[in-house]
Amino acid sequence: MHQGYFWPIFGEEREICFTYAASRARREIERLLAESFEGTLLTDGYGAYAAFCRANEAIVHARRKFVEARDDEPVLCDRMLDLIGALYGVEREIREGGLETGDALARRRSDSVPIVEAIFALAAEHRADPALLPSSPFSKALQYLENRSGELKVFLADAAVLIDTNHLERGIRPIAMGRRAWTYCWTELGAEHVGVIQSLISTCRLYKVDPYTYLVDVLQRVGTHPAKEVIELTPRVWKRRFGDDPLRSDLARPG
Secondary structure, three states, X not given: OOOOEEEEEEOOOOOEEEEEEOOOOHHHHHXXXXXXXXXXXXXXXXXXXXXXXXXXXXXOOOHHHHHHOOOOOHHHHHHHHHHHHHHHHHHHHHHHOOOOHHHHHHHHHHXXXXXXXXXXXXXXXXXXXXXXXOOOXXXXXXXXXXXXXXXXXHHHOOOOOOOOOHHHHHHHHHHHHOHHHHOOOOOHHHHHHHHHHHHHHHHHHHOOOOHHHHHHHHHHHOOXXXXXXXXXXXXXXXXXXXXXXXOOOOOOOOO
């Protein structure tokens, strides 16, 4: 027995893939992305991404660091969290307004840029305070923020870049909650299959497809469906091709 890991990848077509690997080393990122990846890599700040990202722009979110430091400096953290919350407010208005790429980018430049400037100005002000101990959680949160200033500003120039990785973290929640259920997959192949099933279910949820309906249809269809058109059986394409009239099971759906 040995420990393995799922590397979750969220693609530009709003699909999640949980890829099994034997380690958390940088070589796994290179194996998964290096040959074909182009564009912007959005990560959670995990150190193994640093070398890979040298040739790519990236954005990470720092909000969690200030939440974790709130017990140490509640007033200072709340000031920073209020500013970060204002950024999320702009993103919510962009999303709810259904703004296209150009309009979304213009909105970020007009509304988000001043907020981001205020965040980094506040961080610089606190970092210069001699009373702030370098070892304090708040100081570490500021350092985390300043170390990634370039990455955190990428979304201001690219409307396709999301403000954080919450969309992916919601997708991996079932993995974290059910970790004990698949502590022992017995084989690497078993772990890979867990990743495949979870990838399909999580992507179904992103596309508001009922996983039960999808799996009932696909498991009946897959035996006769042309292999060269297997992409039609992925949740994203399946919803458009078959979602309005899915194959049903003769068995009653469990209540």
